[in-house]
Amino acid sequence: MDLSVEIMFMSGVEDGHLIALSAENGDGVSNEGVWIIRFGRKEDNEIWLRYDSFASRYHARVYFRAQRWWLEDCNSKNGTFLELDDDDEARVSGSVPIDLGQLFRVGRTWFRIQDGAPNE
Amino acid sequence: MSDITLKDIQINARQESARMQHFFIGVEHLFIGMLKARESLAASIVEQHGLTTDYVIDEIRRRTGKGTSQRMFAGAPYTPRADMVMSIANDLMLERGADEIAEQDLLEAILEEGDSIPVRALHSLGITTPAARNVLANPLPATMPTPTSPTIQIEFAKNYSPLTTLRDEHYALLRRLFYGSGRIRIDAQLQGGYTTALILVVTAFGNDGLENAPVVVKIDRADTILDEAQRYEQIIKETLPPLTARLEDFPATMESSDLAGLKYTFVTGEDGAVSDMRAAAQNQSADVFSQWIYTDLYQRFGKTWWMQRKPYRFQVWTEYDWLLPPLVTLEYEAQDDPAAAVIKDPVRRSKIRKAEYGARIAIEDFAIHRIQPDRGSIILSSGRGFEAAKRAYKVELRGLNLEKDAHFRGEVVERISGRLWKTRDEILQMSVAGLAPDFDLASPVIPGLAHGAYLPNPLVLYDDLLDRYVNGSLSRIHGDLHLGNILVGHHHAAFLIDFAQARNGHTLFDWACLEVSLLDAYVMSAYGQDWDDAREAVHEINGSAGAAFTALPHELKPIFSIRNIVKENLEQAGNWSEYFIALAFCALRASTWDTMSIAGRRGAFYLSASAMGEVIATSRPSGQDTISSDGTEVDIPRP
Known part of the structure; x- marks a missing residue:
């Protein structure tokens, strides 16, 4: 499937930086037909957290499956968190569904999926 | 139009960034830079919404957290979002035909961009973008009277x-x-x-x-x-x-x-x-007062509060540890000792209980719960998990230079250390020692309610109870329900005030609090203030459990109205240990309050001891879930 996604930094020194990725351009990795965007401190991650010392080398991933986006923590040391309605956050264990526009935190850095869908 | 220049704002923003060890300039630093300037428009936005600039700054800082001293880039770069906001501000300036960005331009740009941390913080504090714009569009001169205003x-x-x-x-x-x-x-x-x-x-x-x-x-x-x-x-x-x-x-x-x-x-x-x-309690008969508690307080508020309960299994410490004095009080030491004993989540209390005066203890990943500038101290708490658990395991750290070190409420402190000044056990012991006990405070048992009987010593047993699991329920609770927070209004309706502690929490917490408050203000006056009076009062509370409501002494009727409410709200019908756990901790807390009467505190201590005794008794394999020590089931007719 031809997929693209836009992910924005929502805090830290890269706050406001928008990263646009698409499978067509060879971004991301594919695993058994699932397109995966990786977050981490190592530079081969699609979302490279070069300034976040709280991020693990391969910290978390976002992928598209069953017509929606999922956030998965990759056994990171400091955790991946999802913002809840009541101004609180919940630690992600395993995979959780995530909505466009919903804030999540990898290490100390907040992100949001601006836009993302299969290309028609 | 405020006369604060962009330069002033940028200087404040850089200071804020350095204090927080961020070393970059984001929209949050620019916004705080405005809040910190005297008589800024940003400050008037928050002040017109009944907030203080300090309160809003803490809310923003809580969202960003403090950085580390490790710098990963040179200079103090602007974030992409701050760059974008500056460019919008620049456009607004040009539209105005001005040649310098003013505070108003920058504020409007931040509101227009709309996704930055300070805007998110304002929204969560109830300040909407239109409301903020409205203040900008109508920048009022200082409408607030000066503190010495003689007009009223x-x-x-x-x-x-x-x-x-x-x-x-x-x-x-x-x-x-x-x-x-x-x-x-x-x-x-x-x-x-x-x-x-x-x-x-x-x-x-x-x-x-x-x-x-x-x-x-x-x-x-x-x-x-x-x-x-x-x-x-x-x-x-x-x-x-x-x-x-x-x-x-x-x-x-x-x-x-x-x-x-x-x-x-x-x-x-x-x-x-x-x-x-x-006051209302004094002015009406015990029967009327007891019925009022049930129908007016419980039934009228209960529909959206306590009756909305959901099953909730929790470990006692998550809901009740915060009622106790700080786990430890430490004297701050700037020099960190890598060999210090560490308190972090999950907290192992046994290690700390045995620590000696002067021992080095480090706290890791605790959140700042309160800052006490007058005492030069901060209170940290575990800050993790459920709302209730977040306030558990308070630690007091004294002797900090709060002028020098930037701390804020909600800050997660990675590591801070000090020397042990007092343990929780010591504070509890000292506090109860002030009540001149006629028994040994260090003994595992204390004289019981009847002659020759014994009860567990709450000061010894409380720690074990913190680790127990409770099958209870979760609902919206008031969080500080006592006689002074319940006003009596039109047609004797209950008017609750003081919602500073309102939250989703253990349903029975409110009723345990109110029972302790009634014990102090209503029950103990009928008995007296000696330890024997305390034992007698609690003995009669327990002993009258099986009695008919009409046969109860007047001073105990409101308590049984509360137990009646509790009975309806037990998660497992008949399993009273859920309530006695709550009561044991609420009462233990009250026994340490020096604002409460001596009679109330002694009564509360025995109420705690008795409740703990019930918890132990009912958890024995042969034990029956009963309210009273003689095994009778409570059965009070609804008033």
Whole structure:
């Protein structure tokens, strides 16, 4: 499937930086037909957290499956968190569904999926 | 238009960034830079919403957290979002035909961009973008009276008798709260809870001399008051019955003091007087009062509160540890010792309990719960998990230089260390020793309620109970339910005030709190203040469990009205240990309160001991879930 996604930094020194990725351009990795965007401190991650010392080398991933986006923590040391309605956050264990526009935190850095869908 | 220059804002922003060890300039630093400038438009936005700049700055800092001293880039770069905001501000400046970006341009740009951390913080504090724009569009000159404004005359009702003397800062705050009135009359001072809050009944008169309905004014520390207003908006407002006290206007705050105040509307009874439940209890028969607790307080508020309960299995410490004194009190040491014993989540209390005076202890990943500038101390708490658990395991750290080190409420502190000054056990022991016990405080058992019987010593047993699991329920609770927070209004309706602790929590917590409050204010006066009186009172509370309501002594009827409510709210019918756990900790806390009467504190200590005894008894394999020690099941007719 031809997929693209836009992910924005929502805090830290890269706050406001928008990263646009698409499978067509060879971004991301594919695993058994699932397109995966990786977050981490190592530079081969699609979302490279070069300034976040709280991020693990391969910290978390976002992928598209069953017509929606999922956030998965990759056994990171400091955790991946999802913002809840009541101004609180919940630690992600395993995979959780995530909505466009919903804030999540990898290490100390907040992100949001601006836009993302299969290309028609 | 404010006369604050972009340069001023940028200087403040850089300072903020350095203090927080961020070393970059984001929209959050620019916004705080504006809030910190004197008489800025940004400050007027938050002040017109009843907040202080400090409160909002803490909310923003809580969202960003502090950086580390490790710098990963050179200089102090602008974030992409800050660059974008500056470019919008630049456009706005050009549209105005000006040649320098003004505060107004920058604020409008931040609101227009709309996704930055400060905008998210404002939204969560109830300040919407249109509301903020409205302040910008109508930049009012300072509408607030100066603290010494003489415009409002303050007088006292004839029968006013102060419990505490009002100070100048209280008068200044009252003038601000009633700004626009011709004069105000302080009718009464209500006995607050066991905190520092000052509660007044005030009647305002318009400039035309017409008398308004009285309102209840609460004055306390600014962050407590502002938290209460936030909680009211977010948790309480939509759940109140039609006729009750409501928060009116925004809180009033002052630059010159740490106090803030808020107003609750009130509808008085026929006599026009405002009284709290403590007074109401004295003025009516025990039967009427007991029934009032059930029908008016419980049933009227319960539909959206306690009756909305959901099953909730929790470890006792998550809901009840915060009632206890700090786990440890430490003397801060700047020099960190890598070999220090560490307190972090999950907390292992046994190690700390055995630590000796002067031992080095480090706290890791705890959140700052409160800052006490007057004492040079901070209170940290575990800060993780459920809302209740977040306040557990308080640690007090004294001897900090709060001027030098930037700390803020909600800050997660990676590691901070000190030397042990006092353990929780020591504080509890000292506090109860002040009640001149006629038994050994260190012994695992204390004299029981009947001659020759024994009860567990709460000071020894409490720690074990913290690790137990409870099958309880979760509902919206008041969080500080006591006789002083329940006012009696029109047609004797219960008017709850003081929502600073309102939250989703253990359903039975409120009732355990109220029972302890009743024990102090209602029950103990019928018995006396000696330890024997305390034992007798608690003995009779237990012993009358199986009795008919009509046969109960008057002073115990309200307590059994509460137990009746509890009975309906037990998660597992008949399993009273859920309640006794709550009661044991609420009562233990009360026994340490030096604002409570000696009789109340001694009674509370025995109530705690007795409740713990019941918990142990019912958890024995052969034990039956019963309310009283003689094995009789409670069966009280509904009043």
